[in-house]
Amino acid sequence: MRAFWRWLTSMRTALLLLFLLAVAAIPGSLLPQRNLAPERVNQYLRDHPDLGPWLDRLWMFAVYSSPWFSAIYLLLFASLIGCLVPRLSQHLRALKAVPPDAPKRLDRLPQHADGLHHDGDPAAAAGAVAALLRKRRWRVAVREHPDGVTVAAEKGYVKETGNLLFHFSLLALLIGVAAGSWYGWEANRIVVAGPDYGFCDSIPQYDETALGARVGPEDLPPFCLQLDDFSVDYLDNGQPLDFAAKVTYTEGLNGAARQATIAVNDPLRLDGASVYLFGHGYAPIVRYTDRYGVSQTTVAAFLVDDDFLTSHGLAAFPDANVDPTGATPRADRAQTAFSCVYLPTVPDDVSLARSAHPAERNPALMCSAYQGDLGLDVGRAQSVYELDRRQLDSGALRQVGTETKLSSGQSWTLPDGSTMTFVGTRQWAALSVRQDPGKTTVLIGAVALLTGLLTSLTGRRRRVWARVVPDADGRSLISLGGLPRTEQASFAAEFAQLVSQLEENHGAPVRPAADVDDPGVHPGDARVRR
Structure with missing residues (x-):
């Protein structure tokens, strides 16, 4: 184990x-x-x-x-x-430990310098070195020895701090994703404008639902919402500028009705859920008067096909052509549906069958009529936007009217005497209702992860030691050594800058006696070896 x-x-x-x-x-x-x-x-x-x-x-x-x-x-x-x-x-x-003491041989370190001097005693010289290192944000420890004083300094623990922050942030991301998967949920609904097409927060009233592993239908917050109006501003080339969905909603079982506007990146915040706007389109209003004179009206949301809102959909009337007196038995083969394409702006070339602009400048509905058995009673799921191809292939559903272009308010008479009228359109909005309890954890974890990664990549562990011993003439000699804990080219320049600042603060260095005969070395120069 x-x-x-x-x-x-x-x-x-x-x-x-x-x-x-x-x-x-x-x-x-x-x-x-x-x-x-x-x-x-x-x-x-x-x-x-x-x-x-x-x-x-x-x-x-x-x-x-x-x-x-x-x-x-x-x-x-x-x-x-x-x-x-x-x-x-x-x-x-x-982080709590003091830096380790200086090694015996500083000249064996990758960076070292000797021959620096200080006019004071070793304790004062070590204090001056420690003060300079603390000013440059090094952690410093001063130790006294029988033969002198040592100064130990280290820097760069932020690298390991960033490394730990990165990995703990990854753990937070996993926790946030798990919380969202277990206790989060999402549901989508296409809502047609109007008081008679609102919905409440329940599973049967959504078009799509995705519940977390620990979420049941009874956990959804109680609220109801209806779309009052939807507005879009377009440029002349059809590019949308702004979307706004005006809604009326109630929270709780006996909550008061409130109004709000949902826009892109500006959702409606509710207690336990947020409502986002992610699509819109048109819902043609079609009225059908069957052979018995009975009229039915449907508002069918059409699916958008392109950026100019060319849309297709289905207006179905499964209860049409039923004798209201009951004298004639009902025939399933008299069910009627219209497969249509809606163009908000009809182009000059109608054969293109594509809208010229997303706004309703010259709207038209192009439909084909079908009668027969729509296949709604066979117990299998089918699209509400298209006819069941299997019913067409089997002959149970047949076309009774060729494609006809209708403007708003126009009617079309079918061969059996029934009529279809294109009344107009309503706007619809696609709303996404979501609750993700882990999103805050994921956001904080992502920001902390990037911070930790950058800190880990830029941080550099390194140590510097100084040994101060008394000189024969009553002054103090200072030897320095530096060790990078990771390979880094910039440490040599940092060490040289530290030596240079010590020279500026404490006067010209003294050259060691062993180096008098070195060519190119003159009295007053510091020996800096690498």
Whole structure:
């Protein structure tokens, strides 16, 4: 167990587990996930009857809640904690410890200088060196010895501080992501403008939902919201300038109605959720009067096809052509639907079938009529924006009217005498309701991670020692030595600058007697060896 713990808490194992976590997340990006798109999972299982069940047994459609993904995640947590806590304790002890004493031979260090002198006694000279080092933000310790005084200084612990901050921030990121995955949720809804198309915060009223592993339908906060108006400002070239969705909402069971405006990057903040705006489009209003004179009106949100809001959708009337007197039995083959394309601004060349501008400058609805069995009662899911292709292929649904262009207010009479009228349009807005309890932790962790990384890369550990001994003429001789704890080219210049400042503060250095005959060395020059 001790050997396993050593292996688990090593930095190499932490990096390996982090890599495995990234690899394990790949199936969650390539395959549909049951908590996000259950209908796509069911379709995949139908399309791959042999491979699909095996992938399902391996939790490939629920990757992030699978036992093997959770095991990697928990092992990574344990590895990081077991690796970082001892390093943090060791770093705190190092911060409190005094710098080690000077070695006996300073001339063996990568940087050293001797021959500097001070007019005072060794204690005063050591105090002057220590004061200079403290002024340059070095940690300093002065020690007295029988033969003189030593000064020990060190700097650069911020490198290890940044390293620990980086790894603790990574741990915070993992905690934030886990909290968001367990207790966060997200739901999307297309809301048509008008008081009769609002919604409340419940699972059946959303178009898409993705609940966290620890979130149930009863955990959603109670609120209701309706879209009052949606406005967009466009340039002449069709580029949007600003979006604004005016909404009315209530919080709680008996909350008062309030009004707010939702814009891009300016969501509506509610207690327990935030409402974001991420799309908009048009919902044509279509009125259909069947062969018995019964009128029905639908407001169908159309899907946007391009930047100029060319949209397509379906206006379906499954209860049309039913004799209100009951004298004629109901026929499913009399169900009616209109497959349409909406152009906010009809171009000069109508054959392009693309809008010339996203604003409604010359709107038109181009539709084809179909009658028969829409396939709504067969028990399988189908799109509300397109006709069921299987009904068309089987002949249960047939086209009864060719594509016709309608302006607002115009009507179209079908061969059976029924009529379809393009009444106008309403705006719709795509809203995303989200709650992510880990986002603050993730944000703080990301900022701290970058800070720790930059600090770790720029910090430099190094040490400097000085040995001060009395001279024969009553002054003090100073020898300096420097040792970088990591390879760094700038330490030589920093050490030379320190020696130069000592020379400026304490006068010209004295050349050692052993160096009198050195060529190029003159009395008054300091010996600086590298």
